[in-house]
Every structure is written in C-alpha cells, then in structure tokens.
Amino acid sequence: MLLPVLAVLVGLVLLIWSAEKFVDGAAATSRWLGLSPLLIGMLVIGFGTSAPEMMVSVLAALQGNPGLAVGNAYGSNIANIGLVLGFVALIAPLAVHSSVIRKEMPFLILVTLITGLMLWDGWVARWEAAVLLVTLAVFIGFSIIRSKKQQDDSLVDDVSESLDSKSMSRGKAIMWTLVGLVFLIVSSRMLVWGAVEIAQRFGVSDLIIGLTVVAVGTSLPELASSISALRRKEHDMVLGNVVGSNLFNSLAVVGLAGVIAPIDAGREVLVRDWSIMTCMTLLMILFAFSWRGRPRRINRLEGGVLFTLFIAYTGYMVSIVVLS
Numbered sequence: 001m002l003l004p005v006l007a008v009l010v011g012l013v014l015l016i017w018s019a020e021k022f023v024d025g026a027a028a029t030s031r032w033l034g035l036s037p038l039l040i041g042m043l044v045i046g047f048g049t050s051a052p053e054m055m056v057s058v059l060a061a062l063q064g065n066p067g068l069a070v071g072n073a074y075g076s077n078i079a080n081i082g083l084v085l086g087f088v089a090l091i092a093p094l095a096v097h098s099s100v101i102r103k104e105m106p107f108l109i110l111v112t113l114i115t116g117l118m119l120w121d122g123w124v125a126r127w128e129a130a131v132l133l134v135t136l137a138v139f140i141g142f143s144i145i146r147s148k149k150q151q152d153d154s155l156v157d158d159v160s161e162s163l164d165s166k167s168m169s170r171g172k173a174i175m176w177t178l179v180g181l182v183f184l185i186v187s188s189r190m191l192v193w194g195a196v197e198i199a200q201r202f203g204v205s206d207l208i209i210g211l212t213v214v215a216v217g218t219s220l221p222e223l224a225s226s227i228s229a230l231r232r233k234e235h236d237m238v239l240g241n242v243v244g245s246n247l248f249n250s251l252a253v254v255g256l257a258g259v260i261a262p263i264d265a266g267r268e269v270l271v272r273d274w275s276i277m278t279c280m281t282l283l284m285i286l287f288a289f290s291w292r293g294r295p296r297r298i299n300r301l302e303g304g305v306l307f308t309l310f311i312a313y314t315g316y317m318v319s320i321v322v323l324s
Contacts, residue, residue, distance in 0.1 A: 001201055007194030012217040014187035019052050019221035022180025028173035049225060049241055050248035051181075052218040054256060055188040060206070061257040065196055069257035070124065070265050071210020072218060073249045074273045078211075079219035080242045080249075081280040082310020088226050089303025094235045096288045096296045103146075104243050105285045111135065111250050112278050119270040129258025136251035191217065204320070207266070211273060212317045239288060239298075246281070276313050280306060 053076050057069035088094065114135070118128045168176070191214065199209040222241055229237040257263060287302040 004194040004197035004201070007190045008198065008213065011187045011191030011194060012220070014183055015052050015191060015217065016220050016224065018180045018183035018187055019049070020224065021176045022051055022184055023049060023225070025173050025176030025180055028168045029177050032170045032173060049222050049245045050252065051184055052188065052221060053249050053253045055184050056192055056214060056218055057253045057257040058260065059188050059192045061260040063192065064261070065192070065206045066257055066261050066263040067205055067207035068192065068195060068210040068214065070254055070263050070269065071207040072214045073253040074269065074277050075211035075215025076219045077246045077249050077277050078280060078310060078313060079216050080222055080245055081284050082306045083216065083219060084223045084226050085239065085242045085284060085298070086303045086306030086310060087223070088230055088238055089298045090300055090307060092230060093300060094238055094298040096236065096239060096298065104247070105289065107139065108243055108247055108281060109285065111247060112281055115250055115254065116270065116274055116278065119265055119274055122265055122267045124254060124258040124263040124265060126259055126262055129255045132251045132255035133259065136255060139247065139251070207269070208317060208320055212314065276309070280309055
C-alpha cells in the first residue's frame with residue numbers, strides 16, 4: 001500500500017511543478033510566435049492549466065479506467081470553482097471587469113447542459129465524445145476571431161503583466177515547454193497507477209478516486225497560479241483561469257477520454273456530480289456577472305458559499321470511501 005501512496009504523492013508534486021513550467025513556457029513561446037495577449041489568456045493559459053487533467057484522463061482511458069477520466073474532469077471543475085475561486089475570494093474580493101470572460105460564461109453553461117444530456121443514459125459514447133471535441137474546435141475558432149476584433153479588455157492587461165513578470169528567451173521558453181510536457185506525462189503515469197491501485201485496495205471505484213484525490217491534485221496548479229495572480233492584483237486572470245479550465249475539462253478532457261474508450265459514467269454521475277457542478281457554475285456566474293453594466297465583485301461571503309459547497313461535497317465523497 002505504501003508504494004501506491006508514494007506514487008500518488010510524488011506524482012502530484014511533479015504534476016504541479018511540471019504544469020507550472022509547461023504553462024509558463026507555452027505562454028512565453030506563444031508570445032514569441034506573435035499571438036496576442038488576449039488569445040494567450042483565452043486559449044494557451046486555459047489549455048495549459050487543464051493539461052494535467054487531460055494527461056491523466058487520456059492515460060486512464062488508455063489503461064481501461066475511463067471512470068477515473070470522467071471523475072477527474074468533473075471533480076476538477078468542482079474544485080476549480082469551490083477550492084480555487086472560492087478560497088481566493090475568501091482571501092480578497094475579486095473584481096470582475098473583463099467582458100471577454102463574461103461572454104464565455106454563457107458558453108460554459110451551454111457546454112455543461114450538453115454534457116448533462118450526454119450523461120442521461122449513464123454513458124458517454126464515442127460519437128458524443130466526438131461532439132465535445134468538435135464543440136471545442138468551434139470555441140477555439142470563435143476565440144481566435146474574437147481576439148482579432150477585440151484587443152481592448154482588462155484581461156489583456158492582466159495577461160501582459162503576467163507575461164512580463166515571467167519573461168524568458170525564445171530558447172528557454174521552448175525548453176521549459178518541452179521539459180514541462182515530459183514531466184507531465186511521467187507524473188501523470190505515476191498518479192494514475194497509484195490512484196487505481198489505491199481504489200482497488202479500498203474496494204472503491206476509480207470514479208470516486210478521480211472525483212476526490214486526483215481531481216483536487218490536478219486542480220492545485222490552478223490554485224497556485226490564481227494565488228499568484230491575486231498577489232499581482234490580476235483579478236480577471238483568476239476568474240479567467242477557472243472559466244477557461246472548466247471549458248477545456250468538459251470538452252477536451254471528457255472528449256479525448258471518450259473517443260479512446262466509451263465511458264460508463266453511471267447514473268450517479270448525473271444525479272450527484274454533474275448536479276453539484278452545474279449548481280456551482282450557476283452560482284459563480286450569478287456572483288460574477290455584471291447586471292446593468294456595473295462593476296462586480298465576488299465578495300468574501302460569496303467566496304465562502306462556493307468554498308463551503310466544495311468542502312461539503314468533498315466530505316461526502318470521502319465518507320463514501322471510508323464507509324465502503
């Protein structure tokens with residue numbers, strides 16, 4: 001039992017480190033390639049912060065553990081909203097200025113509802129997973145077009161400041177992108193193996209392990225980057241990371257895993273996990289959306305609500321493991 005636990009712990013530490021290096025390197029490389037700060041913020045950083053979830057879920061699906069893949073995706077979405085956004089808002093209220101992020105939120109709700117329809121029969125078939133990947137391609141295309149038309153946004157300033165604070169040469173940027181990617185693969189393999197072994201030893205499903213240990217672990221890079229952004233007063237980066245990461249988790253993570261192998265999610269994923277994820281997504285949008293065009297803040301009380309929901313959900317999931 002000691003070896004699987006060590007594999008999970010070492011895998012998580014390596015995953016957090018490699019994810020940070022991969023995101024920093026990819027963002028800097030994209031800047032050298034001439035991508036706009038808005039596009040880097042919308043796609044490169046959003047994609048990069050979801051890289052741990054994608055790597056873990058793809059490897060889990062390839063090894064015949066698709067439950068771990070879908071658990072990782074939806075559990076990470078819950079952790080992103082409750083642990084990352086909720087905890088950061090408890091530290092300091094988050095001012096929401098970016099119109100780009102507010103325009104992405106309705107799309108996030110649409111994607112969430114689509115995944116709910118797919119989970120209705122307890123399965124995510126290959127063609128349904130392919131629909132998610134096509135939707136992702138449409139979102140990327142739309143983001144590229146919008147980044148060319150809209151350059152004046154508070155998110156642009158936040159991304160520019162973040163890139164300036166982590167400036168690196170072209171060669172160094174490419175090196176850290178590749179190094180981060182290699183260690184993402186290595187750490188993901190360790191994490192998946194350890195998580196599956198622990199699930200089998202405790203007699204619980206890999207879905208439960210994916211929704212708890214793996215989901216929280218793969219969300220830690222978002223938490224670290226969000227706290228760093230908060231220190232630099234880049235509030236839109238915090239919310240942008242969460243919204244972008246949740247979009248990529250729902251579309252790319254589930255889509256890639258489902259294309260590799262159909263996912264037997266079970267009815268409980270829709271009733272329990274998708275429902276709490278949807279509830280928290282709606283609350284996030286309600287707290288962040290600027291009604292009547294006035295500046296909006298996610299205050300400490302609202303952050304506390306999101307964080308409390310995450311703690312309650314996680315406590316319930318842990319009780320399932322303990323009582324199994």
